[in-house]
Amino acid sequence: MTYCDGSPPPPAHHTRLGSGRCGLANPIEPTDGTPTHAERVARVSRDHSTTGSLSPKTAEAVADAMFALSTASRVRILGRLRERPHTVRELMAAVGMEQSAVSHQLRVLREYGLVVAERRGRERLYALHDEHVASLLDEAVGHVAHLGQSGKRKAKRGLRDAG
């Protein structure tokens, strides 16, 4: 069961920070003794570079993050939040979904740590968790654009060769 091995390492996205366009003040900087954001990023990347593969725990967490990206309506919501923070009502108009559906998907995105919410008066303002989510989304969009040009054919040929 070594199908995870031998795959090329993912791009070191933490070195290419986004422009911080998500708007809200960084919500994940703890003030108590817990490790700061930078420390946690450093630990994950150390784990990644020294062992050459991810620890099972990190792999689970990464798979969780990707699960949150695995539904088209959630990706569309993230795309809107990539531009700027939105309220539920704005998102409803932007992606053309019912309020219950938007709220449900936002709750899933928060549960999986891709989105944060902040109270603004009577409404809640939703934003991307941090710039990693923005670059994750950018990379995914870039990857799909590449697939459209040559990747699909290549992938198909690869499958045939493997068979």
Added chain:
Amino acid sequence: MPADASATATVVRATFTPPSERRSVLDRAHVGDIEGALGTVIAFDTAPRRSLHRRLATLLAIMGPGLVVMVADNDAGGLSIYAQAGQNYGASLLWVLALLAPVLFINQEMVARLGAVTGAGHARLIVERFGRRWGAFAIGDLLILNALTIVTEFIGVALALAYFGVSRYLAVPIAAVLLLAFTATGSFRRWERAMYLLVAVSAVVIPLAVLSHHTSHSTGLSGLTPGVEGGLSSASLLLISALAGTTVAPWQLFFQQSNVVDKRITPRWLKYERADTLIGTLLIILGAVAVMLACAWAFAGTPAHGSFENASAVASGLRIHVSSLAGTLFAIALLDASLIGAAAVTLASSYAVGDYFGFKHSLHRGWRDASTFHATYGAFIALAAIIVLIPGAPLGLITTGVQALAGILLPSATVFLLLLCNDRDVLGPWINPRWLNMLAALVVGVLVVLSTLLTITTIFPSIDITTLCLGMFGALPIVLAPAAAMSRRRQPMTAAARQTWTMPPLEKLPTPTPSRIRQFALIILRCQLLLAVALLIAKLVQLGVGG
């Protein structure tokens, strides 16, 4: 060699997209390897099981949801009802259990199929297919009902340990900590092993029945032909409804569906999951028969016959009339039943909350990872423990409330179950065949009548139950007739395609087509709900005026 080439191509596709990886789920932990208490099935290992040895190993790995849900159904309330039936009516009500076995199996097989094919919980499917109001009603009633049921389980713990002289202020907190320990480790396998341990202990009712048989004066088995000792009366009808009501509980539907999803069982393994449900059904009936017979034999010809009080009185009665070992065995059985019941009902609640609201909900996740899931579980346990420990809490009222609320929830849950099992968008090639629809409609009809009866009589004990019963069963065919017309033909599909068919992601489902039967069922349900609410309000008014 074109034949060879196509064979190779099939293998390659199967290797790269195993069905379990393609299915849509609401929590990522719901896809992957099956990690059962007694074995593992790797996610992409869907090869045919040719030898008997391989089949048995697969069954051992997949077995669990059906077994646990059934044994947990013999909980504190169930055990008391079986003891009551045995003590008051001898072995004459055994036929009710024989009728309940197929009812249980049919219901639980349907939810297990829904779970394996859709990857979603029962509450989520109700929201998606019947709208947010029905979903909110289902989950609201389920959570209140479950909270009250867990209280009755803790009462069972307190009664059982009181038999051994342990104070309830010690017994209940210990049980609460134990229940938290079952799930908090974040390992599905460890949870299932703990449940299996409780299942194994529940077998003590067998030696109990044997002991009771040896000391008894009358050991006749008169209960296999329908009838009631002392004739059909209001009290015996009520007990029969209560037997059905505690044996077929709404939480079981929600629990097994979510547990099948959480165990990562796909349509490929449905045959094994059916076997699991069947084994569970046999075990629950075996347990119920043992308790009923033990009490029937022990109390026959004694002054205690016909005057059931409560479960702890049964334990001391068994000590006096049989032996001290019999009393101890019954207390152990009661403790075990309360623990497994509480574990399953609490889990049913936290599964439902996660499933409904979209939080992570899986036993594969630990405290930190799925905090809402575990917090819900903890909150239910803590709430129930506190209620039991409050001096002067209205515990009798709680038991009554459980029966009344279950009667309100069960009809809609079973009707929705039947409609979902005929929904082609949801189950595709796995919808009910016509014969199963007829059978299931009959089961649902009888359950709806019995549970409504139970609700009415719990709220208004003075009502003439015999006439009511005749009237309601007379109306049954009118409700049942449309169900026969509901069946749709299954799409023709090869066995292999069927095994890999899973429901498309929920958001891609087309809106349900408003068929006449669907409308009819929803109208009936609204009427039933209005009636129940009207009855509750009438009772409250009556209490207010009388008090």
